[in-house]
Amino acid sequence: MKKQPKKARKTTDFKDDKLWLVGELQTQALYGHEVTILEEQGDWVKVAVHEQPTPKHDIGYPAWMPKKQLANEASFASLKENKPFVLVTKPTVWLYEDKHQRKPFMEISFNTRLPLIADTGDELLVATPSDGKKWISADDVDIYESEDRIPAPTADDLIETGKKFLDLPYLWAGTSGFGFDCSGFTYTIFKAHGITIPRDSSVQATHGEPVEKENLQKGDLLFFAYEEGKGAVHHVGMYMGDGKMIHSPNSSKTVEIIDVFESDYYSSEYAGARRYIE
Structure with a gap:
């Protein structure tokens, strides 16, 4: 967009x-x-x-x-309000035209949510915005009755979700399993676990609970700013404990885990942390 x-x-x-x-x-x-x-x-x-x-x-x-x-389907909107939904839990998965999954229709991203129409065990029938009903593997999704039924995550849950995307190439503005920017990565990890945080790193850095460096816990978001950490925030990653951070760094790299405070670059631009889970 x-x-x-x-x-x-x-x-x-x-x-x-x-x-x-x-x-x-x-x-x-x-x-x-x-x-x-x-x-x-x-x-x-x-x-x-x-x-x-x-x-x-x-x-x-x-x-x-x-x-x-764009699609403007009142029936799809109604199904989203009244039906359970599937939430894609793998980086990308396929929708199929047929129950036996022999006719691929479209590859879709992690965190995509579609209304559940029928559950036959290994295969699920879902509604799409404008292309009718399609099939998806039950192994590729979780099913929830509503957004508020998504279980509150632990820090380990968030970290394990982040690890699914190790080596995924960075994509500017990305919020999907096809590629993330730094804040799209943290936003999407939390969103997939039922927690909505701001979209951009500069705004993520002003919400949640502020955390001192000596009190960092797994799952905290770490922020980095120009002017040796005193200027505008330009980057975010998620703390994993033991001095490590998982993040989507820039267009020349992939999602990676680093020793954040052993890095001259990141340690010099560290601008604080925020906590979004208990």
């Missing part, structure tokens, strides 16, 4: 494509994610992505997207 509508950029170099996204994209919305249209401009719409808190808009994170990617 972009800052503003532009002509598509043509290139055959995937690496160049990823670097071009830096500064161009704002965030990602997952398949079936609810948005509100704020503005229309030709084939593009500016939307607010629900459940991505930001000071930029009261409804959710604002960004532009192609109008053709």
